[in-house]
Amino acid sequence: MSTLKVEQISKSFHHHQILNQVSFELGASGIYGLLGRNGMGKSTLFKIMTNQIFADAGQVKFANMDIRKQPELAARLFLMSETDLYPNSMRVQQALDWTNKFYDHFDQVFATKLLDQFGLAPHQRIGHLSTGYRTIFKLIVALCVPADFIFLDEPVLGLDANYRDLFYQALIESYTQRPRTFVIATHLIGEIEHLIDHVFILAHGELLVNQSTESLLEQSHAVSGPAKVVDDYTENVRVIGSDRLGGLKVVYVLGDLDETKILPDVVKLEKVALQELFIHLTTTEVAVNDN
Numbered sequence: 183m184s185t186l187k188v189e190q191i192s193k194s195f196h197h198h199q200i201l202n203q204v205s206f207e208l209g210a211s212g213i214y215g216l217l218g219r220n221g222m223g224k225s226t227l228f229k230i231m232t233n234q235i236f237a238d239a240g241q242v243k244f245a246n247m248d249i250r251k252q253p254e255l256a257a258r259l260f261l262m263s264e265t266d267l268y269p270n271s272m273r274v275q276q277a278l279d280w281t282n283k284f285y286d287h288f289d290q291v292f293a294t295k296l297l298d299q300f301g302l303a304p305h306q307r308i309g310h311l312s313t314g315y316r317t318i319f320k321l322i323v324a325l326c327v328p329a330d331f332i333f334l335d336e337p338v339l340g341l342d343a344n345y346r347d348l349f350y351q352a353l354i355e356s357y358t359q360r361p362r363t364f365v366i367a368t369h370l371i372g373e374i375e376h377l378i379d380h381v382f383i384l385a386h387g388e389l390l391v392n393q394s395t396e397s398l399l400e401q402s403h404a405v406s407g408p409a410k411v412v413d414d415y416t417e418n419v420r421v422i423g424s425d426r427l428g429g430l431k432v433v434y435v436l437g438d439l440d441e442t443k444i445l446p447d448v449v450k451l452e453k454v455a456l457q458e459l460f461i462h463l464t465t466t467e468v469a470v471n472d473n
Contacts, residue, residue, distance in 0.1 A: 184246075186231070187242065193237050201230075202387040213380075214379065215377075215381050217391075218383060218464070227384070231333065236250065285327050325352055331365070350373070375456040379395060381393055395456065399456060399459070403436075404433075407446065407448045408430065409430065412431045420435060
């Protein structure tokens with residue numbers, strides 16, 4: 183299975199730059215996280231990558247072919263988003279049957295299993311589904327289509343904690359049975375930290391982070407203790423943010439600490455969770471790339 187390359191993609195709407203020369207590559211299998219604050223271009227990028235809208239500049243290549251010039255590649259790419267693809271009058275099972283005709287090797291067995299696990303009745307009309315069950319229906323389709331690259335834009339919208347956990351389990355099961363590439367855009371960063379192999383972070387149209395999750399988290403440190411001692415210990419290292427409460431301070435560092443300094447007894451050193459790291463990175467906009 184081939185890689186998908188995003189090369190120098192730029193896009194503007196009404197003279198507002200949404201994406202600015204964004205480049206990265208998706209491997210033939212893996213689970214990626216595409217993170218960014220509201221309005222940072224995640225959905226726009228997904229639509230460009232699945233050939234639903236055109237970029238102003240740059241190109242997306244699948245197997246070194248421009249996807250705009252190869253319409254037959256459409257079935258290899260799938261985007262699950264807020265957009266409804268099926269008529270409201272269509273029943274759930276009818277929609278799955280219709281999808282099976284469009285995509286060869288649609289996994290009907292797994293779809294039936296997921297319908298049962300999520301408690302979604304096949305005879306229900308799509309237009310009568312609640313927001314949560316509409317999301318569940320879309321997730322079932324996304325996990326069962328035989329596409330090589332599957333893009334999930336806010337995939338757990340409207341789902342309670344139990345259903346979100348069930349979806350994550352289903353995603354792992356699907357990926358284990360047939361490894362392929364998933365890209366998840368979500369604001370629930372803490373819930374996907376253990377799922378994603380690689381992190382992309384968009385900020386103001388540019389790619390701020392392009393790094394494996396493991397290496398990014400290994401480079402992050404939360405240094406806490408008395409403010410003056412913490413400031414002295416973190417002098418001349420890459421500070422991306424801080425919190426302060428009275429005389430105590432937490433400094434967030436990305437990168438190596440100064441190995442020539444001994445950690446004071448009153449200072450505590452911890453790793454930083456991905457969500458906390460995301461907050462500070464998108465506030466300070468420190469570029470991190472490990473291509």
